[in-house]
Amino acid sequence: MLQSGQERQFREALISSSDDEARSIIWKAKEDLKLTRLEIIERYVVPALDSIGADWHEGELALSQVYVSGRICETIINELLPEKRVDPGSRPGIGLVVLNDHHALGKRIVSSVLKAGGYSLIDYGIMSAGQLFQRIREDNPALVMVSVLMLSSALEVKNAISNLADCNCSTKIAVGGAPFRLDRQLWLEVGADAVGFSAADSLKIAEQYLGGVE
Amino acid sequence: MPAVKMSSLERVLATLGHNEPDRVPLFLLLTTHGAKELKLSIKDYFAKGETVAEGQLLLQEKYGHDCLYSFFYAPVEVEAWGGEVLYFDQGPPNAGAPFITGTSMLNSLTAPDIEHTPCLAKVLEATRLMKKSIGDKSPIIGVVMSPFSLPVMQLGFEAYLEMILHNRAQFDQLMEVNISFSVAWANAQLSAGATAICYFDPLSSPTIIPRELYLQTGFPVAVEALSRINGPTATHLASGRALPIVDDLAQTGTAVVGVSAEEDLAVLKEACRNKLSLLGNLNGIEMIRWNENDAFTAVRKAIRQAAPGGGFILSDNHGEMPYQVPDQVLQAICTAVRQYGQYPIQDGDF
Numbered sequence A: 001m002l003q004s005g006q007e008r009q010f011r012e013a014l015i016s017s018s019d020d021e022a023r024s025i026i027w028k029a030k031e032d033l034k035l036t037r038l039e040i041i042e043r044y045v046v047p048a049l050d051s052i053g054a055d056w057h058e059g060e061l062a063l064s065q066v067y068v069s070g071r072i073c074e075t076i077i078n079e080l081l082p083e084k085r086v087d088p089g090s091r092p093g094i095g096l097v098v099l100n101d102h103h104a105l106g107k108r109i110v111s112s113v114l115k116a117g118g119y120s121l122i123d124y125g126i127m128s129a130g131q132l133f134q135r136i137r138e139d140n141p142a143l144v145m146v147s148v149l150m151l152s153s154a155l156e157v158k159n160a161i162s163n164l165a166d167c168n169c170s171t172k173i174a175v176g177g178a179p180f181r182l183d184r185q186l187w188l189e190v191g192a193d194a195v196g197f198s199a200a201d202s203l204k205i206a207e208q209y210l211g212g213v214e
Numbered sequence B: 001m002p003a004v005k006m007s008s009l010e011r012v013l014a015t016l017g018h019n020e021p022d023r024v025p026l027f028l029l030l031t032t033h034g035a036k037e038l039k040l041s042i043k044d045y046f047a048k049g050e051t052v053a054e055g056q057l058l059l060q061e062k063y064g065h066d067c068l069y070s071f072f073y074a075p076v077e078v079e080a081w082g083g084e085v086l087y088f089d090q091g092p093p094n095a096g097a098p099f100i101t102g103t104s105m106l107n108s109l110t111a112p113d114i115e116h117t118p119c120l121a122k123v124l125e126a127t128r129l130m131k132k133s134i135g136d137k138s139p140i141i142g143v144v145m146s147p148f149s150l151p152v153m154q155l156g157f158e159a160y161l162e163m164i165l166h167n168r169a170q171f172d173q174l175m176e177v178n179i180s181f182s183v184a185w186a187n188a189q190l191s192a193g194a195t196a197i198c199y200f201d202p203l204s205s206p207t208i209i210p211r212e213l214y215l216q217t218g219f220p221v222a223v224e225a226l227s228r229i230n231g232p233t234a235t236h237l238a239s240g241r242a243l244p245i246v247d248d249l250a251q252t253g254t255a256v257v258g259v260s261a262e263e264d265l266a267v268l269k270e271a272c273r274n275k276l277s278l279l280g281n282l283n284g285i286e287m288i289r290w291n292e293n294d295a296f297t298a299v300r301k302a303i304r305q306a307a308p309g310g311g312f313i314l315s316d317n318h319g320e321m322p323y324q325v326p327d328q329v330l331q332a333i334c335t336a337v338r339q340y341g342q343y344p345i346q347d348g349d350f
């Protein structure tokens, strides 16, 4: 939930693509309120991206605004001194992949949002179900976020997941992208552990499977 | 009340004139299903104009719907510029990596010569063959990507968004080339026998850009492009939302808008009544797991919401039904239209 005042102004700055204003709100919060990077993420970035994502999903905002907001937040958070979110031990945290499709915008936005939320990622680029399965076996990440645009790619997720189940792999698979938004049951059909209807949902999923702030 | 059964073309023309035809027209916008019909791989099916024409004619014979669809796949328009097309066994071809890799390439960008570009010539050949066989009985729907939406495949989505947001001069330069290409491509299809052109413009949808940005970009591009296309046009937002811009769309000169399952068809109908006809809005993605009952329920609901008064063509919400949609579902949609779509629409059944 967005609190009043500055938090709300931050959201407005993001949706109107005002990088400078968004940055000055954050730096003011840092100086005046002595907030840490993680506090800034929790108080400003996550709620703003979350509400922007939800409004896009409801048809109130446009994808270009979601994209720009993610990118601005990613840049600002990068400028602040890094502190890490909870590390899931020696295991790599989140892998991010586009399955089959040559459409990387969904992954790009999810990546911005997760980085703005303080997570570090392994970017697997574009892979087939077979390649993804191999990589997961090698890296054993806690969570893999899969983005697709084509329905045939969404249906391929099922193969990757059944292969993982066959080898008792504990990596959780979260899915997202247009086909999963347009058919809200599709994620269950392909056997995913979680679904996101907007990029900001990736933060909730990461929180659920990796835990939150230290 | 229309006494005699109309041909598909008469039915469609009546509804586009915002009159009630004999029954609700149905566009099953099938592409890759033609490959199934001819037992060919998707790649082989699209390799020749003849196979696509044959596939379309067979599909119409089988389902008895009200159009032929000369659309191959969107990336035919990047193939034409030298870009790569990727084929899949179970879905439509996709564009490969963007072929405009640096903005300096914009200066030397020239649109392909349509008649001498083999992939486009195939589409024209398919259109001619369909026209020869169907004459004036059924409309043939041709497709162009809008000059405004095409750059996602030319440049990549992210680079294009950056250009729209931050480099209007380059954007204008690209639009100039794309508009002449789209217009020439649409007009070539009309000359080959297409009855109307479906102008695919999802980038203009409020799902992708805010209305204010649309009014500065996709809107003027559509006004110019559509005014130069020598035939009727339908604008399809490919399942992006339409409601906030329906009045603007009406001003671009388009006759029809393809609408999303994410929006309420009854509300859209009110907003578009006597201004724009609606094309839609069955959910093509959900359709792959529908049973016959689901198809009947969805068709009945759409007809009740949008058919009274005409100005409505029943179709899917994207402008293409996925390869995975089974025959039984398509058959059920056709039966349901015949059952519930006779004019005057009987409200009592609902």
Ligand code: B12
Residues within 6 Å of the ligand: A053, A056, A063, A066, A103, A105, A106, A107, A109, A110, A145, A146, A147, A148, A149, A150, A151, A152, A174, A175, A176, A177, A178, A179, A181, A182, A195, A196, A197, A198, A199, A200, A201, A202, A205, B031, B072, B073, B074, B075, B091, B092, B093, B094, B095, B096, B145, B149, B150, B152, B153, B157, B200, B202, B203, B207, B208, B237, B238, B239, B240, B241, B284, B285, B317, B318, B320, B322
């Ligand atoms: C704009 C658009 C086009 C444009 C540009 C497409 C492109 N990106 O290349 C054009 C006109 C070129 C086009 C063409 C085609 N399209 Co199109 N298009 C769309 C539309 C309207 C938006 C797609 C888009 O790029 N959105 C931007 C991305 C970033 O959005 P997104 O995937 O939803 O991602 C958001 C969230 O879902 C989330 N997210 C994404 N991934 C993940 C992952 C995780 C883990 C999480 C948590 C969240 C998350 O974050 C993002 C931001 O919030 C959709 C319909 C729709 N309503 O969405 C159809 C759609 C994608 N198209 C579709 C198809 C089929 C095609 C074509 C193959 C048609 C054809 N036969 O040629 C071509 C292929 C084009 C190509 N590039 O090769 C289908 C795909 C499904 C299917 N039926 O297989 C769709 C879904 C339409 C439909 N309803 O069926 N299209």
